[in-house]
Amino acid sequence: MSLQAILNFIRTFPLELPVLLLFLTGSLLVLIRDWRVSIVALLAQYLAMGLVLAHLVRPEIAFAKVLVGLFICPMLYLSARQAGWRYQLTFSQFGLRALLGQRTLTGEAFPPGRAFRLILLLLLGVTTFSLAQTYPIDNLPQVVSVAVYWLAATGLLILMLTEESLKLGHGMLTAIIGFELWYTTLEQSLFIVGLWGAVNLLLALAVGYLTAVRGVKLEEDY
Amino acid sequence: MNLLPAIGLIQPSVLWLMGLLLVFLPFVYLLRRWWLGGGLSVLVCLLGAYLAWRAIPRGEVLVIQGWTWQYDDLTAFSISLLLVATACLFILSLNTSQGWSFYPLGILILTLFLAAMAVHHLGIEALIIELGVLLSVFIIQGGRIGSTRAASRFLVMMTLAVPFLLLAAWQLEQYQTNQENTPFLSQVALLVGGGFGIWLGVAPLHGWLSGIAAEAKAGIAAFIFITFPCVAIIILLKLLQSASWLLEVPHAVNIIIFAGLFTAMVGGLFASVQRAFGSLMGYSALFDLGIMLIAVGLGTEQAGTMILFALLVRAIALVLIATSSAAFESQSGGDRFLHMKGLARRRPVPAIGLVVGGLTLAGAPFTAGFISRWFLLQGVASMGGQWPLLILLSSLGVAIGYIRGLGALIETPVVMVTVPQKWAMTVMILSLIALCVGLGLFPQSVLTMMMELTG
Numbered sequence: 001m002s003l004q005a006i007l008n009f010i011r012t013f014p015l016e017l018p019v020l021l022l023f024l025t026g027s028l029l030v031l032i033r034d035w036r037v038s039i040v041a042l043l044a045q046y047l048a049m050g051l052v053l054a055h056l057v058r059p060e061i062a063f064a065k066v067l068v069g070l071f072i073c074p075m076l077y078l079s080a081r082q083a084g085w086r087y088q089l090t091f092s093q094f095g096l097r098a099l100l101g102q103r104t105l106t107g108e109a110f111p112p113g114r115a116f117r118l119i120l121l122l123l124l125g126v127t128t129f130s131l132a133q134t135y136p137i138d139n140l141p142q143v144v145s146v147a148v149y150w151l152a153a154t155g156l157l158i159l160m161l162t163e164e165s166l167k168l169g170h171g172m173l174t175a176i177i178g179f180e181l182w183y184t185t186l187e188q189s190l191f192i193v194g195l196w197g198a199v200n201l202l203l204a205l206a207v208g209y210l211t212a213v214r215g216v217k218l219e220e221d222y
Numbered sequence: 223m224n225l226l227p228a229i230g231l232i233q234p235s236v237l238w239l240m241g242l243l244l245v246f247l248p249f250v251y252l253l254r255r256w257w258l259g260g261g262l263s264v265l266v267c268l269l270g271a272y273l274a275w276r277a278i279p280r281g282e283v284l285v286i287q288g289w290t291w292q293y294d295d296l297t298a299f300s301i302s303l304l305l306v307a308t309a310c311l312f313i314l315s316l317n318t319s320q321g322w323s324f325y326p327l328g329i330l331i332l333t334l335f336l337a338a339m340a341v342h343h344l345g346i347e348a349l350i351i352e353l354g355v356l357l358s359v360f361i362i363q364g365g366r367i368g369s370t371r372a373a374s375r376f377l378v379m380m381t382l383a384v385p386f387l388l389l390a391a392w393q394l395e396q397y398q399t400n401q402e403n404t405p406f407l408s409q410v411a412l413l414v415g416g417g418f419g420i421w422l423g424v425a426p427l428h429g430w431l432s433g434i435a436a437e438a439k440a441g442i443a444a445f446i447f448i449t450f451p452c453v454a455i456i457i458l459l460k461l462l463q464s465a466s467w468l469l470e471v472p473h474a475v476n477i478i479i480f481a482g483l484f485t486a487m488v489g490g491l492f493a494s495v496q497r498a499f500g501s502l503m504g505y506s507a508l509f510d511l512g513i514m515l516i517a518v519g520l521g522t523e524q525a526g527t528m529i530l531f532a533l534l535v536r537a538i539a540l541v542l543i544a545t546s547s548a549a550f551e552s553q554s555g556g557d558r559f560l561h562m563k564g565l566a567r568r569r570p571v572p573a574i575g576l577v578v579g580g581l582t583l584a585g586a587p588f589t590a591g592f593i594s595r596w597f598l599l600q601g602v603a604s605m606g607g608q609w610p611l612l613i614l615l616s617s618l619g620v621a622i623g624y625i626r627g628l629g630a631l632i633e634t635p636v637v638m639v640t641v642p643q644k645w646a647m648t649v650m651i652l653s654l655i656a657l658c659v660g661l662g663l664f665p666q667s668v669l670t671m672m673m674e675l676t677g
Contacts, residue, residue: 159378165370172381179385186392187345191287195349199384202356206377210370213363 007059010051018051019147022177023125026154029170030117030161035080038170043073045151049177052144056185061193065180068197072173072204079208080166117161124153139185151178165214169207176200234278236293236340239301243270243333251326260316263325264309267332271305274298274336290342295675297339299530300456304332307448307537310650311441311544317644318548320441321364327357328445335453342464345391347457348384348417351450355380358446362438372437376430376446379420386417394465411471414461415478421454424481424515425488428508432492435504440551443500444544447507448537455514455529462518469521478519479605483612486512490616493623498558499547499576502623503540506583509620510536513585513598513613520601526676531669532594535661539582539591542654546575549647550631559630566631569643573631575651580624582658584617590661593669 021044028041046069053062132146140148155175158167180196187193246266253259275298284291308328315324331354338350355377363373390413397406418424423431434443462468469475489509496502514532517525547557549572554561566573578589585595595617602609661668 163371163374165374168374168378172378176381176385179388183385183388183392187388189288191289192345192349195346195353199349199352199356202353203377203381206356206359206373209360210363210373210377213365213367214370 004059007054010054013051015052015055015141015143018048019143021045021048022052022147023150026150026174027121029174030121030154030157031114033167035166036077038167039073039077039080042076042170042173043069045174045177046070046073049181052147052181053184056140056144057188061184061188064193064197065184068200071201075201075204075208076166076169076211079211083166083211083214120157121154124157125150128153137182140182144181148178148182151175151181153178165207165210169204169211172203172207173200176203234273235282235284236278236291236297236336237284239270239273239278239293240333240336242273243329243336247326247329247333250329254322254325257316259322259325260312263312263329264316266329267305267309267312270332271302271309274305275302289346291340292342293340296456296460296530297336299675300339300452300533301332301336303534303537304335304449304452307541308332308445310541310654311445313646313650314441314541314545314548317647318441318552320439320548321361323364324361324442324445327361331357331449335449339453339456339460342460343391344394344457344461345388348387348391351421351453351457352381352384355450358450361442362434362446364439364442366437369437372430372433375433379423379427379430380450383417383420386413386420390414390417397465407467407471410465411468411474414468415474418454418458419481422451422511422515423508425485425508425512428485428488431508432501432504435501435507436498438500440500440503440544440547440557443503444540447504448540451507451511451514452533452537455518455533458518459526459529462521475519475521479516479602482512482515482517482519483609484512485509485515486616487612488512490619492619494619494626496623497560498556499543499550499562499627500557502580502627503543503547506543506580506620506623507536507540509616510539510583510591512616513595516602516613517594517598520598522601523676524597525601527669527672528594528597530672530675531665532591534668534672535582535590535594535658538654538657538661539579542575542579542582542651542658545647545651545654546572546579549644549651550576559627562627563630563633566628571648571651573628575655576631577624577628578655578658580627581621582662584620584624586617586621588659588662590658590665592662593665 025041025045025048029038029045032038032041046066049069050062050066053065056062128146128149131149132142136142137145137148152175155171155173155178158171158174162168162171184193243266246262250259250263250266253262278293278298280294280298282293311320312325312328314320334350334354334357338347338354341347341350359373359377362376363370390410393406393410393413397410400406420427431447434446438446486509489505489507489512493502493505493509496505510532514529514536517529517532549569550562550565551557553565553569556562582589582591585591595613599610599613602613
């Protein structure tokens, strides 16, 4: 199957589908603290970005962006493994309740921190839609404008809510993906795309390093 | 094909200098754990500084992949300054280790900064500096297990600046093609202001600066406080030279001056209440940064000269403070005033170094820092109001911080382990003290050189 055929196939998807995926992954990154789920969500975010960009820019640029994501996620995975990051689900906890509430001393499905994050996400969603309607981004379809605002906002939210290096990395990369959705349509010089890719890879390396040196730590208050 | 023009490889050019620094990098990396690696790093930096200042012709334009690279006077001055300052910090590291990775990564970061200052595109400059930021994370953390607050803050804040600057670069390109679109002006000014504000650590965006001051080793903190603001200021000056209309945007000049004033006030205020030399250095550097920002806002030709002079003085003062602080830390095991009680009685030279460096950053009379402060006070006085008084009070805050530190250093001695003095550090501290005082008393020749550079 040629690249053109793959591209044509991808373009048959409506643009709303990957945008919906971006909403889902952004929410997961805010709500879930299991590092494996977070990394899978980040990977899905890169794939969704590639699907959106395939509609907007040259296919090789969209492919390069996804490729960078495919390198970044294993780097973060290995660092988290090495650090022995403890926010992970055991087999018995794997369920909707575990995904939403995770282990808590009181056994509440929605501990206060989680409810706070959920409400924040709802507020952010409404703000995002309002922003995209009031200040639509000139050269982007409305639905992509919403995604750009959403990713930038959730990325910043993650940065505000955590001090963990790995989570900080997720926040930065999410905000960057949002920015890239916009900036890639403005600037398609291969030199800048390459440099931007190098920045992303080195960013993941730096986050991985900080995650590894931070090591095992006390559980974060949610 | 216009990949690497042959002229850039044959004749001395900015690529030539970058190549030279990179050629030594593998050897420095392999030898970094031995004395030889540090010695080689010092030599590479000094050789690079000599070539940057004397051998590389200025004004030559290279076009690589459609991007213009030019090695001009400002780039020559700043990269020479950074290389010499880094060589001094490498000497410090040879005596009191600042981390093995400091040598190779320090040289690599400076090479990236050279590229960033030579290329004429704000977006590429931002991305190259971001690469430098990402490499700096490794030396700030320096393998320390536990808290990653300093490195994380630095990483997050600097990365957040990049989108602002990339969009500003794109808007600037748009403005070149459509100069009648006036709404662009305020948008570009906003983006440039946001990006540089975060980059420089303008208050209240200075969290990374205080984090590094508190957690990183003295030499590494000085390296970050010297190099990043210097490169950011030089790029800002070049941008304002090529797009002078940015300063004509309504209130732009006032915003820059008031941001500088606020930063200087925050720096001065917090410096006066610090209890450790590391964080005191951080807030003094913040105060100094605010002062430079005010000079940028004044925007006169004389201001350009003073900014270059202030960059030179800042580098000397910070290296002096870091070296003196490190000399004490090797004895006391920490940089808190509490741990250093009575040390000045046994080691007077680093104590004098700390105070002279601090007073230089504060802009006290008879130190090199006074020259730029005097000019600045005159400039700000012409604006009316009580603004000069604010600068003076902030300066006083920094001076009080160092006088409090001196008070702790000359208190009744406490029992401590005696570590032999290292002559190289003592010689370096004495030389830097002489420079701080000498430039304060006889600044004319250096000022004339700066005037020629900004001419």
